[in-house]
Amino acid sequence: MALFGRRKALLGLDVGSASVKVVELTRSGQGLFISGMGSAPIESPDAVGETIQKLLKESGIKTRRCVSSVSGRSVIIRQVPMAQVPDADLRQAIEYEADKYIPFDVNEVQLDAQRIDFGPSGEGQATATAGQIKVLLVAVKRSLIEEHIALLQSVGLSPAIVDVDVFALGNAFELRNLSLGINDNEVRTLVDIGASKTNINILRGNHSLFQREIYVAGNDITDAIAKRFGEDPKDVERMKKDPGGALESMQDAMLPILEDIGNEIRLSFDYFENQFDQQVKEVFMSGGTAYFPGVDTMFTQIFNLPTKIWDPTEGLEIRGGHTAGLGGANSDLAIALGLASRLRNF
Numbered sequence: 001m002a003l004f005g006r007r008k009a010l011l012g013l014d015v016g017s018a019s020v021k022v023v024e025l026t027r028s029g030q031g032l033f034i035s036g037m038g039s040a041p042i043e044s045p046d047a048v049g050e051t052i053q054k055l056l057k058e059s060g061i062k063t064r065r066c067v068s069s070v071s072g073r074s075v076i077i078r079q080v081p082m083a084q085v086p087d088a089d090l091r092q093a094i095e096y097e098a099d100k101y102i103p104f105d106v107n108e109v110q111l112d113a114q115r116i117d118f119g120p121s122g123e124g125q126a127t128a129t130a131g132q133i134k135v136l137l138v139a140v141k142r143s144l145i146e147e148h149i150a151l152l153q154s155v156g157l158s159p160a161i162v163d164v165d166v167f168a169l170g171n172a173f174e175l176r177n178l179s180l181g182i183n184d185n186e187v188r189t190l191v192d193i194g195a196s197k198t199n200i201n202i203l204r205g206n207h208s209l210f211q212r213e214i215y216v217a218g219n220d221i222t223d224a225i226a227k228r229f230g231e232d233p234k235d236v237e238r239m240k241k242d243p244g245g246a247l248e249s250m251q252d253a254m255l256p257i258l259e260d261i262g263n264e265i266r267l268s269f270d271y272f273e274n275q276f277d278q279q280v281k282e283v284f285m286s287g288g289t290a291y292f293p294g295v296d297t298m299f300t301q302i303f304n305l306p307t308k309i310w311d312p313t314e315g316l317e318i319r320g321g322h323t324a325g326l327g328g329a330n331s332d333l334a335i336a337l338g339l340a341s342r343l344r345n346f
């Protein structure tokens with residue numbers, strides 16, 4: 001049997017600060033399809049485990065083998081110039097230099113290093129001096145990973161990989177491009193706005209070349225609207241999902257926050273364009289905040305670039321387990337889908 005020994009299905013589990021998202025991918029002869037997906041709000045911090053279990057059940061997801069992710073200030077991502085070394089020696093070489101780049105004790109972090117693949121055109125390597133390579137250094141506080149694994153095990157899951165949100169976002173887009181047969185060298189920026197943070201990933205074609213996380217997001221939008229209307233943030237959370245006649249004044253109240261996010265993103269554009277001598281052509285938005293009507297238009301104006309909300313499930317067949325409560329575009333599932341897309345390598 002051709003598939004002998006290969007894993008057939010994998011669960012991508014994205015535990016956000018506001019909601020849990022799940023996507024199960026299954027391998028068939030033709031490729032991958034979605035065999036279950038869904039999202040559910042986290043009602044209280046001590047209900048995370050319960051929320052995961054309930055969501056898996058409702059989504060009809062059977063796989064217990066999962067890829068999940070961490071994010072936040074205990075995750076450090078740096079692009080480090082290094083002398084040319086064989087890939088096999090990279091880890092050791094980076095460990096030696098890591099303390100220059102990490103604001104924590106090197107003994108408290110889990111390190112990973114990977115040579116940056118610039119893609120077929122190779123542009124951008126020019127900024128490294130001859131004989132040098134650029135290495136992506138990822139350091140995650142061990143305590144964060146251990147806590148996360150303990151959570152997964154407490155709900156009966158078996159973690160195969162602990163990834164990082166912003167990389168999963170890039171992987172989701174790469175899978176989308178592969179599914180849709182998009183194979184070009186355009187520069188596109190992914191912006192995932194959740195509740196507590198915004199992830200930025202700049203890709204050239206299918207190669208992720210820049211990643212960043214900023215701590216302005218949906219919660220700040222909620223607070224700005226709450227302040228403007230003199231409402232309780234809890235009530236604003238409900239209003240955001242059903243703005244009705246308050247839409248325009250809510251958009252008005254959130255504009256300064258979107259501008260803050262936009263300014264940070266523009267700094268990333270500047271850095272990228274400087275490094276790679278290529279301009280960002282389009283922006284693709286995801287995350288729960290993308291559901292708010294008009295954010296794409298507002299960002300199109302802020303960036304003066306076409307900004308659209310993308311559906312991470314586009315191009316993939318959905319064969320089951322679709323829980324209610326998802327917006328039409330499935331925008332908040334991007335990271336969960338990117339996590340599950342690791343099935344490609346299994």
Ligand SMILES: Nc1ncnc2c1ncn2[C@@H]1O[C@H](COP(=O)(O)OP(=O)(O)OP(=O)(O)O)[C@@H](O)[C@H]1O
Nearest residue numbers: 016017018019194195196197218287288289291292
């Ligand atoms: N239908 C909707 N309309 C408008 N806003 C929404 C909608 N659904 C969710 N949001 C907003 O999206 C945010 C949550 O997005 P998401 O579920 O992506 O966050 P998260 O992954 O839990 O958080 P983080 O990744 O920051 O830890 C909240 O600020 C919420 O108010």
Ligand SMILES: [Mg+2]
Nearest residue numbers: 016017194195
């Ligand atoms: Mg999130």
